[in-house]
């Protein structure tokens with residue numbers, strides 16, 4: 017854990033660079049082996065497995081391609097570009113799910129095609145980004161001002177905190193197309209989420225149910241946390257990062273204040289568990305269920321906050337982001353060739369029987385590390 021002592025920053029910078037070298041070494045190898053593959057999990061021998069054949073539209077199917085695009089933009093290595101392009105094409109199959117494709121299009125296409133278009137100007141990537149954004153705005157209920165989560169006909173009033181991370185797809189669609197409607201819908205959804213998901217103490221509901229005709233709040237549900245009034249840590253992490261990104265694209269101060277409030281709540285909780293988040297912050301200490309992905313997402317989100325707060329406020333977010341990444345890497349990173357992934361001990365949800373590899377754990381590890389590196393190199 018880092019303190020503000022003299023030389024602390026140098027220790028941090030060295031560690032970040034060393035860790036990024038290990039990330040690059042590991043991914044340079046797996047990007048070649050898994051160029052035409054979308055990893056979802058890992059088997060008992062440490063090898064990637066996939067759900068792509070069975071579920072081409074699975075919500076996690078953008079993270080490997082997203083990680084490849086991220087690594088390519090940072091290193092310029094061909095191995096990443098080839099895997100990124102191949103993955104982006106494979107993901108086209110998800111567009112065939114015209115009636116059931118859910119709210120997670122940002123996780124599928126903003127971090128893949130969005131990054132590709134930004135970096136290469138590829139017109140096919142732009143088409144994918146715009147198609148994904150058009151499908152996402154189709155989920156908007158104008159009577160309630162929210163984007164509906166998932167695709168069950170009996171759950172049309174459901175909205176979830178995770179969806180905050182899909183809004184950047186809409187902001188980007190407006191930025192590149194100059195059609196305002198994508199951004200306007202993102203703002204409506206963010207405002208509604210700020211009002212009904214975020215609790216006064218900075219914690220967040222996972223699922224909120226609205227009346228589909230009036231948009232009135234009906235109830236909140238437990239979702240992937242322990243229960244309705246508990247606090248699913250990955251949901252809190254999506255809120256930190258999601259509201260910070262909504263601030264980036266709108267400059268609405270309320271969004272930044274919300275991101276900060278949830279970050280402070282997150283920091284208070286992880287500081288009593290050695291920076292390895294409980295899967296649910298309000299669960300009992302036993303059974304001890306930790307979710308590494310929550311910590312890495314929150315760390316990347318705190319670095320986004322640090323981009324926007326005044327100089328004298330930045331330290332708190334940077335240092336806690338560093339503490340999270342360092343604690344998780346020290347305890348749960350696997351740099352061997354026997355294990356295909358990097359970060360272990362993610363939890364799909366509180367009720368999952370055991371921890372596992374989660375592709376978004378590795379994605380947000382790289383995201384957080386590069387954000388830390390770039391912060392110190394500015």
Ligand code: GLY
Nearest residue numbers: 075178240250364
């Ligand atoms: N978006 C679902 C999850 O975070 O597990």
